[in-house]
Amino acid sequence: MQNSVVAQQVLSLGDNALVAAYLEGNEVAFEVLVQRYQNKLVNYINGITHDYDRSLDLCQDAFIRVFKNAHRYQGKYQFSTWLYRIATNLAIDELRRRERKGRFFFYNVMDLFQSGEPSVPLPDCRHCPEKKLDQKEKADRLEVAIGSLSEKYKLAFVLKEVQGLSYAETSRVLNISLGTVKSRIHRAKMLLREKLAGVL
């Protein structure tokens, strides 16, 4: 009974207050933060790595790193910025590890074919309404198209448009200027428009 009252109080705390509570020994605070971010984060990492099982591992790694280092976190950033930043680094490392091991994944192969003017070879269904793609197919095409963007465009686009971060927060997570974030997202959207011709 008393526990559930405590849990209720903890649930209403903001992220930074939860980190502080965790540092004071409140384990429930950690649980609440995990619950708050686990689905968002796994989708974010999966959006970069395109390997759901591996994304679960990396998501867990990100939480562990955050909390093992919680005592060094000074609240200079928002908690989410810090978490996304660590997750981004883990996801990028995962991509580089694959490169080192010489493993090729679908989107790497796509990139190879798209060195010049990139476009995903999608059938043009604009003029054949009877073949209109259903929502599931559209979502799959979108995932392939996002996956085929180069790393810098993909990261900016996924953080801002898929995860819903602000421009300013995306800039802090990626450690690049606001102007660079905006131009990368602009470029990403233009590339996606090309790649998704016939889907949009």
Added chain:
Amino acid sequence: MSCESVLKKLTEDLLSRFDESVAAHLDECSDCRSCCEDLVELKYLVQSSSGKHRVPSEFESETLNRLAREKPSRFPSFRLVAVCATLLMVTVGIVYSWEDETGIEEDRGLFIAAQDLQFESDRFEIRPSAEAEFVEVVVEETPGNTLILRLPSVIEIRRTEVSEDYHIADVSH
């Protein structure tokens, strides 16, 4: 107003009210109008198809258990130490680690490649050896199976920005 600057505004925020000059351009220019329609579709598609994965129900408890199991890092925080190894076999080991400006260690790992051995681990310890020019890297190859590598410390790896590659620099002691 040029198509280019109109498209920049469109990609920045479709929901904000366009100023007069953008609206006027869209009335005139069918290319930009079509692009605007596609961007609205794209936004809709992204919103409707994102976040489709849900972590399994045991994810949370597994994470909590792991955190309880793992104590805060036992190892001294070192900034980008890398060792390149020449053992009896052709062996290369790279230790990488890096902190952001807040002092949070974000990345740390060991990659070992040899003739009949290739693995990665982030569970390792570096300790001095009897000879000053060598270090010993104690690494858990598989759970319960520890490997000790005696490696000369010769190079440093730096990663400057998220989008940059690792940079390798000589740090001969």
